[in-house]
Amino acid sequence: MNLVDLVVLVGTLVGIAAYGAWKTRGNRDLEEYFGGDHSMRWGTIGLSVMATQASAVTFLSTPGFGYEKGMEFVQNYLGLPLALVIVSALFIPVYYKCGVYTAYEYLERRFDLKTRQLGALLFLVQRGLAAGITIYAPAIIVSNLVGWDLDATILLTGLLVVGYTVAGGSRAVSLTQKHQMAVILVGMGVAFALILVYLSRQMPVAQALPLAGKLGKMDIINFSFDYHRRYTLWSGLFGGLFLSLSYFGTDQSQVGRYLTGRSVTESRLGLMFNAVLKVPMQFFVLLTGVMVFLFYQFVQPPILFKRPALEAAHASARAPEMTALEERYAAVFAEKRDAVRALAAGLASDDEGAVASARAGVKDLAARGEAIRDEAKRLVAEVAPGMEAKDSDYVFLTFVVEHLPKGVIGLLIAVIFCAGMSSTSSELNALGSTSTVDIYRRLVRPRESERHYVFVSKVLTAFWGILAVAFAMAASLAENLIEAINILGSLFYGTILGIFLTAFLLKRVRGTAVFLAALVAEGTVITLYLTTDIGYLWYNLIGCAMVLALGAALQAILGSRGEIDPAAGPAAAAGPAAAPGPAAAPGGRPVAPSAGGG
Amino acid sequence: MTIDPEKAKQVLDDRPPFFRSWTGVYAVVLGFLAFLIVLFRLLTSLLA
Numbered sequence: 001m002n003l004v005d006l007v008v009l010v011g012t013l014v015g016i017a018a019y020g021a022w023k024t025r026g027n028r029d030l031e032e033y034f035g036g037d038h039s040m041r042w043g044t045i046g047l048s049v050m051a052t053q054a055s056a057v058t059f060l061s062t063p064g065f066g067y068e069k070g071m072e073f074v075q076n077y078l079g080l081p082l083a084l085v086i087v088s089a090l091f092i093p094v095y096y097k098c099g100v101y102t103a104y105e106y107l108e109r110r111f112d113l114k115t116r117q118l119g120a121l122l123f124l125v126q127r128g129l130a131a132g133i134t135i136y137a138p139a140i141i142v143s144n145l146v147g148w149d150l151d152a153t154i155l156l157t158g159l160l161v162v163g164y165t166v167a168g169g170s171r172a173v174s175l176t177q178k179h180q181m182a183v184i185l186v187g188m189g190v191a192f193a194l195i196l197v198y199l200s201r202q203m204p205v206a207q208a209l210p211l212a213g214k215l216g217k218m219d220i221i222n223f224s225f226d227y228h229r230r231y232t233l234w235s236g237l238f239g240g241l242f243l244s245l246s247y248f249g250t251d252q253s254q255v256g257r258y259l260t261g262r263s264v265t266e267s268r269l270g271l272m273f274n275a276v277l278k279v280p281m282q283f284f285v286l287l288t289g290v291m292v293f294l295f296y297q298f299v300q301p302p303i304l305f306k307r308p309a310l311e312a313a314h315a316s317a318r319a320p321e322m323t324a325l326e327e328r329y330a331a332v333f334a335e336k337r338d339a340v341r342a343l344a345a346g347l348a349s350d351d352e353g354a355v356a357s358a359r360a361g362v363k364d365l366a367a368r369g370e371a372i373r374d375e376a377k378r379l380v381a382e383v384a385p386g387m388e389a390k391d392s393d394y395v396f397l398t399f400v401v402e403h404l405p406k407g408v409i410g411l412l413i414a415v416i417f418c419a420g421m422s423s424t425s426s427e428l429n430a431l432g433s434t435s436t437v438d439i440y441r442r443l444v445r446p447r448e449s450e451r452h453y454v455f456v457s458k459v460l461t462a463f464w465g466i467l468a469v470a471f472a473m474a475a476s477l478a479e480n481l482i483e484a485i486n487i488l489g490s491l492f493y494g495t496i497l498g499i500f501l502t503a504f505l506l507k508r509v510r511g512t513a514v515f516l517a518a519l520v521a522e523g524t525v526i527t528l529y530l531t532t533d534i535g536y537l538w539y540n541l542i543g544c545a546m547v548l549a550l551g552a553a554l555q556a557i558l559g560s561r562g563e564i565d566p567a568a569g570p571a572a573a574a575g576p577a578a579a580p581g582p583a584a585a586p587g588g589r590p591v592a593p594s595a596g597g598g
Numbered sequence: 599m600t601i602d603p604e605k606a607k608q609v610l611d612d613r614p615p616f617f618r619s620w621t622g623v624y625a626v627v628l629g630f631l632a633f634l635i636v637l638f639r640l641l642t643s644l645l646a
Contacts, residue, residue, distance in 0.1 A: 088624070213646055275627045
């Protein structure tokens with residue numbers, strides 16, 4: 001990497017971090033440290049929520065997906081606006097009226113202490129491990145492509161994010177995310193514009209989308225009811241709704257973002273900002289991948305994008321085999337490029353016969369090229385096990401490093417790290433707030449001063465940060481670990497969402513019933529995971545449905561004997577429409593007088 | 599800790615800008631989602 005790129009990269013990352021830490025120095029109490037003093041406007045909340053969700057993997061894997069499979073992945077996000085409307089209408093007013101710092105505090109008001117602790121514990125386990133991966137994922141890919149030392153990359157970016165998150169708390173997270181998101185949007189916009197400029201040297205840009213369509217990359221929406229297809233309108237709407245509801249409604253890394261709002265209105269507008277912009281943004285990121293695909297129809301790509309894998313093969317005794325594969329791949333590519341040019345010419349002249357003929361030729365040559373790539377991957381798997389996986393994650397950054405001008409490379413690598421740091425800072429802040437508010441203040445030292453709790457919050461946030469950095473440095477198989485963390489999330493998300501939906505929707509169900517239901521559901525999900533090969537996304541549905549059904553059944557059996565609803569009176573039992581009154585949640589922040597039901 | 603009722607009222611304020619109620623905002627958001635789905639379907643058909 002040259003000096004210009006390095007200055008842009010380091011200047012962007014350190015500048016934003018230093019600004020965030022400096023602007024938010026000197027937090028006095030938990031209200032300020034975890035609630036951001038409730039000073040955020042909807043724009044900041046909206047960008048913060050967006051930045052929390054958009055991790056580095058979003059800007060590495062999503063264009064890679066577009067390159068490899070086209071636009072169909074956008075369907076996965078169609079349930080998100082629905083979920084955000086539900087969270088806005090149902091969850092936000094309840095959280096505000098209860099005056100909570102964390103989502104799990106509400107569970108004590110609605111159910112009891114043990115249910116709150118269960119929710120908090122499930123979150124801490126799942127998110128504690130995920131934080132390590134959000135630091136590790138960009139570091140491994142960037143260090144592989146740019147040639148940096150992996151441990152040094154993890155350590156530097158990890159400590160930077162831990163530093164400003166610990167120093168400035170929730171407000172620092174929001175402020176830095178606003179600027180990080182601006183860098184991300186500008187960087188991706190510049191990259192997209194440059195791809196179009198490069199493409200225009202090969203073909204008229206107006207032909208880009210029709211050509212991508214003819215090459216099978218523009219199947220955006222599919223109405224099929226075939227459940228074997230991973231991405232359809234229906235799986236996106238219903239599966240996406242389910243996952244997003246769980247993530248935005250119950251995951252403290254998101255709840256903590258929108259609870260920094262100045263008012264219910266600001267928080268709701270922040271979520272609606274995402275409900276409107278998220279799908280177009282994902283469409284645009286995927287389209288960037290499709291445009292990179294088109295670019296590589298005219299400029300030969302490497303046989304494998306994962307450079308260390310290729311280097312490992314060339315350094316082995318089987319290097320001549322890899323060289324031979326590369327020569328065959330180059331020959332097929334040259335033929336395919338001619339066929340693609342013929343296809344583009346056919347589209348320009350509106351010659352259907354020429355289009356059909358050229359399209360068939362391209363399809364055949366593309367299959368031959370893929371077969372050679374598969375041989376190369378097998379060779380890598382044999383000479384360097386573990387190196388062969390997830391080549392598509394390297395597509396976008398390979399394009400950036402090999403084809404974009406100086407300065408822009410630094411900007412785009414800054415985009416990747418900004419995305420990683422913005423997600424990590426939210427996670428660390430959420431882990432710190434949950435372990436301080438739901439564990440330390442509630443169970444260990446309930447009557448200390450605000451200053452004491454702020455100090456403990458900083459210590460615990462730093463603890464989670466150091467743990468995440470250590471975990472990232474100990475990790476060795478990036479792709480497998482990322483999948484493992486996704487599986488881990490799905491193992492817990494369903495149960496957590498089930499507890500919250502029971503709280504909101506099943507007014508008669510109380511603490512013991514939902515707690516037992518959650519334990520049984522979690523045990524069942526883990527047993528299913530260990531003994532069957534059900535796709536892991538289904539665990540979300542199974543866990544949630546089991547908590548709802550078992551909770552209702554157990555409550556019917558238990559009746560109302562012997563259990564006092566801790567939610568302070570009939571208002572809480574009546575559900576969110578008549579949420580609790582002015583009393584503070586046990587261990588919670590001072591509560592505003594309820595405008596609704598109190 | 600004393601709670602300022604005026605501040606509490608401001609925090610719990612939930613009137614959306616430009617609309618009489620949140621229902622209108624949600625209708626616009628979901629309408630936009632429906633528009634995107636139709637647009638994507640149209641692009642899929644046209645570019646196939």
